[in-house]
Amino acid sequence: MSPRDRAGAPDATAPLLEVEGLSVTSRDGVTLVDDVSFRLAPGERLSLIGESGSGKSLTSFALTGLLADGLSASGSIRLDGVQVVGARERELVPLRGRVASTVFQEPLTALDPLMRLGRQVAEPLRRHLGLRGDALRRAVLDALSEVGLPEPERIARAYSWEISGGQRQRVAIAAALACRPRLLIADEPTTALDVTVQAEVLALIERLVDEREMALLFVSHDLAVVSRMAQRALVLRGGRVVEEAGIDRILTSPQSAYTAELVRSARELDAALEVR
């Protein structure tokens, strides 16, 4: 039986995520995200592109109600039909991991250093799918081997500080995807990794998103990475959307001066690699 069973069949045409006029404000009244709107259909791959201070990460945190204390969201976020803005924590818990899951830049922040990795992958499986005992243990090992970790039994018994950065990000992905969410939010998931490890983790995310027909919201500052991972992108700057278009269009005919500068810089660095 598919663990994706839900009350009522999902409507394939309805957006999975609908963000309308989202703003994020700090306690002292500074607007950090300003009137951001976008939609994401089931199975679609969208990217939020921006530099530091663009509000891309805050936007992605707001989607599942993960904003830090002192930050508040206004506007509307409908995730699988549920209004996230202003929702109570207990209304959001069923969404996280089940409808949408987030993978963060630094896997150490997502993983508890005092808890064995297996238990951390088991947590969402127990909570959302009600698995126990042998079934739970099997599901944990399956989740770990699906993200390409060798010796899943050993990893399950290990702590986060006992494995490499790339392996940690694989475990974080395993935990995020254990309950087969329909949307993966990846916030700079490979920025902290070495370039060869980045290539492997990007390939892993691509494969899993493909196989499970998940939607992907990929947050990144790196145009080259984005061009590989998404079909469409929102370019953010200073909390506002400066442009939304298909990746090809952004790369070939950017509409705003800022996007054009971003693309020019990325092209310049890319061209430097054409050494003869």
Added chain:
Amino acid sequence: MTAILELREAGLTYRRASTPALDDVSFVIEQGRGLGIVGESGAGKTTALSLLLGLARPTSGTVLFDGVPLDLRDREQLRAFRRSVQPVFQDPYSSLDPRQSVGRIVAEPLASLGIARGAQAAERVRRALEAVALPADAARRYPHEFSGGQRQRIAIARAIVSRPRVLLADEPVSALDVTTRIQIIELLGELARSEGMTVVMVSHDLSVVASLCADTVVLRGGRLVEAGPTSEVLGSPRDPYTRRLLASVPRLPA
């Protein structure tokens, strides 16, 4: 070509470590030929840099400065060395003392190396700030008043104020946004040309090294994998690891 700095069969094993952080590595930094030291975590890049900066002593092999083994106890040699070789660090947020004015920060090497004082020092600071394209009033302001890219310009101004022959930069643009990154790369390239400085940098970013450095050294697990002109090492790499490194760099569609 004359070698300013050289690692000769240099190795460093940290106290209580079972394996060396750097193992039998040799390469030469020649006047006017920028060098990029590339590799991933644990490659030994930072260790190589601290040997080249005279911040650590090799546990095997030698560091040579102007052809002479570098002896950190030789005060005379060390003074000449510090005047010739200046560092630029990765994080412009933590490498600048927030309590000091930019003018004082930039003037620091002039005072500590006994190069210039008073009006003469102020003039050198003015010219250094001008060379990195910071506004003339920057000297009176404080680091927190500047953006990340501007702070890296301040750090570079401090490094060039003593007119060193070599700038040793540790991931000088990794902490910067891509649009700022391009500007700092251009600035370093310009300084290399106009001031005749040799820029040596440690970087995990191959495109930054390809933009700036005539020569490239690839390290992995403390050992030298491949070294030579950048056009050869990155243009037609011989070692399978260098090839894998290059193939892993995300590229824009044409």
